[in-house]
Amino acid sequence: MKLFIHRKDLRTHDLAGFDYLKESGAESLHLLIIDPFLLRKHREKEHSGINFLGHAHRLMRQYHKHQRELHIAYGKPEDVLDAILEQYEIDEVVAHRDFTPYARERDRKLAHVAKQHGAEFTLLLDHMMIHVEPFTDFTGKDGYYKVFSAFHRKWLDFLDTNPNPVSPVSLGELKVSKQKLELSEQFKLPFAMDDFKPADDPQSKLEQFVKGKIKDYGEERDYYAIDPSSELNPHLVAGALSVREMYSSAIDREQSEEWIRQIAFRDFYLYQAIYDENYFQYEKKYDLSALDDRHFEAWYKGETGIPVIDASMRQLNETGCMHNRLRILSAMFLTKNLQCPFTLGEQYFRRKLLDYDNIINRGNWMWCASLGVNASPYFRVVNAVTQSAKYDPEGDYIRQWLPELKHLSAKEIHQPRPDAIVDLKKSRAAAIDVYKGIVNSL
Numbered sequence: 169m170k171l172f173i174h175r176k177d178l179r180t181h182d183l184a185g186f187d188y189l190k191e192s193g194a195e196s197l198h199l200l201i202i203d204p205f206l207l208r209k210h211r212e213k214e215h216s217g218i219n220f221l222g223h224a225h226r227l228m229r230q231y232h233k234h235q236r237e238l239h240i241a242y243g244k245p246e247d248v249l250d251a252i253l254e255q256y257e258i259d260e261v262v263a264h265r266d267f268t269p270y271a272r273e274r275d276r277k278l279a280h281v282a283k284q285h286g287a288e289f290t291l292l293l294d295h296m297m298i299h300v301e302p303f304t305d306f307t308g309k310d311g312y313y314k315v316f317s318a319f320h321r322k323w324l325d326f327l328d329t330n331p332n333p334v335s336p337v338s339l340g341e342l343k344v345s346k347q348k349l350e351l352s353e354q355f356k357l358p359f360a361m362d363d364f365k366p367a368d369d370p371q372s373k374l375e376q377f378v379k380g381k382i383k384d385y386g387e388e389r390d391y392y393a394i395d396p397s398s399e400l401n402p403h404l405v406a407g408a409l410s411v412r413e414m415y416s417s418a419i420d421r422e423q424s425e426e427w428i429r430q431i432a433f434r435d436f437y438l439y440q441a442i443y444d445e446n447y448f449q450y451e452k453k454y455d456l457s458a459l460d461d462r463h464f465e466a467w468y469k470g471e472t473g474i475p476v477i478d479a480s481m482r483q484l485n486e487t488g489c490m491h492n493r494l495r496i497l498s499a500m501f502l503t504k505n506l507q508c509p510f511t512l513g514e515q516y517f518r519r520k521l522l523d524y525d526n527i528i529n530r531g532n533w534m535w536c537a538s539l540g541v542n543a544s545p546y547f548r549v550v551n552a553v554t555q556s557a558k559y560d561p562e563g564d565y566i567r568q569w570l571p572e573l574k575h576l577s578a579k580e581i582h583q584p585r586p587d588a589i590v591d592l593k594k595s596r597a598a599a600i601d602v603y604k605g606i607v608n609s610l
């Protein structure tokens with residue numbers, strides 16, 4: 169019998185692991201491990217944890233609907249696996265690959281436990297559009313792409329000749345074992361799944377988006393006050409929706425290029441995390457000693473006196489959502505105008521974002537902070553006030569999140585408040601000076 173472990177792939181169709189199980193013809197036991205490490209610091213009460221657990225609850229229901237058994241265990245993955253392999257005749261453990269340092273170490277430990285029990289440990293690539301090894305062969309490049317535009321061109325060519333279609337295999341076609349798992353008390357969930365509202369179905373949202381808003385995405389994607397983007401990402405990061413489904417539902421639609429380009433962007437950051445050995449340690453490579461956390465609290469509480477920044481942080485704190493343009497403004501403001509290390513903002517987003525993803529979050533924070541291989545130039549410091557006036561000309565977004573400024577005119581509402589913690593012009597000049605030193609310290 170095989171053991172399939174769900175991770176960031178909380179769905180019951182189009183999974184590389186399901187294709188593999190179907191092909192093998194073997195019976196399989198299906199497991200989701202809730203890892204206490206990933207819920208430390210009460211993340212189950214933060215938006216990112218609530219999103220994941222809401223999707224876990226939805227997955228449980230889907231298994232139930234298919235009359236299949238999904239076992240849920242709570243504990244260190246290697247301990248859970250050890251207990252299961254001790255009790256059951258399992259010859260192979262199957263899961264999907266992940267590239268964060270924590271995931272790599274976890275999988276190293278799981279491989280070790282599997283080996284001790286004489287079982288195979290198979291990791292499959294599921295959550296990227298491209299398969300990285302064939303892609304690397306296809307590029308014929310010595311080394312990897314460091315710049316997105318060149319990567320993007322090759323990515324499109326590669327998918328033209330190496331399509332990665334949605335799999336027709338779904339849970340109902342697998343021989344899922346009906347055996348009960350008898351795990352000891354220590355592996356029982358310390359909370360009830362019912363405490364988490366099951367996440368909504370992403371399929372109808374995807375369908376609506378590709379039939380409607382996708383054609384305006386290229387022109388309107390930055391106009392955050394009118395909700396121009398798909399808002400599918402919380403489903404994608406939990407794996408309730410596969411990237412193949414997103415790509416294949418959009419690729420033949422007119423004017424879908426810009427949206428597809430964003431999917432390539434996601435693959436690009438995942439690809440960087442695989443090939444750039446410094447991806448997770450740039451903060452140790454640069455000299456960031458000129459930066460400090462003086463203004464961090466004002467930033468995360470939305471009390472900087474720059475209306476668009478405060479509005480976006482209030483939205484984030486309350487809902488876990490923040491549009492991409494606002495993430496850029498708020499990250500550049502923190503790292504550049506407030507001269508705060510990017511890692512503090514990165515960690516704050518980890519707790520707060522509904523669609524938090526370690527690799528994508530880090531790549532974007534580094535881009536904003538002008539660090540790493542694919543970074544904005546150090547002298548790029550966007551002006552939050554002019555961007556606010558450009559993308560939200562009536563100030564509707566600010567009025568929604570800062571009702572105390574409702575009375576101000578469309579012209580006044582974007583302007584720094586009298587008690588703003590920094591002067592945008594002066595802090596921009598200072599940031600350019602400091603970041604010139606930082607980027608040259610590598």
Ligand SMILES: Cc1cc2nc3c(=O)[nH]c(=O)nc-3n(C[C@H](O)[C@H](O)[C@H](O)COP(=O)(O)OP(=O)(O)OC[C@H]3O[C@@H](n4cnc5c(N)ncnc54)[C@H](O)[C@@H]3O)c2cc1C
Nearest residue numbers: 397398399400401430434492495496499524525528529532
């Ligand atoms: C500082 C900062 C932090 C971020 N943190 C995260 C994070 O933790 N998790 C995360 O998934 N994204 C993150 N992003 C990227 C981006 O903001 C979100 O992917 C996007 O806002 C999701 O919105 P949407 O669901 O409407 O997707 P759409 O705008 O409809 O885009 C479709 C898909 O394209 C991908 N995408 C879009 N923008 C980007 C981007 N800039 N980089 C990589 N992929 C992108 C996403 O997978 C998304 O599902 C961050 C961006 C910044 C500037």
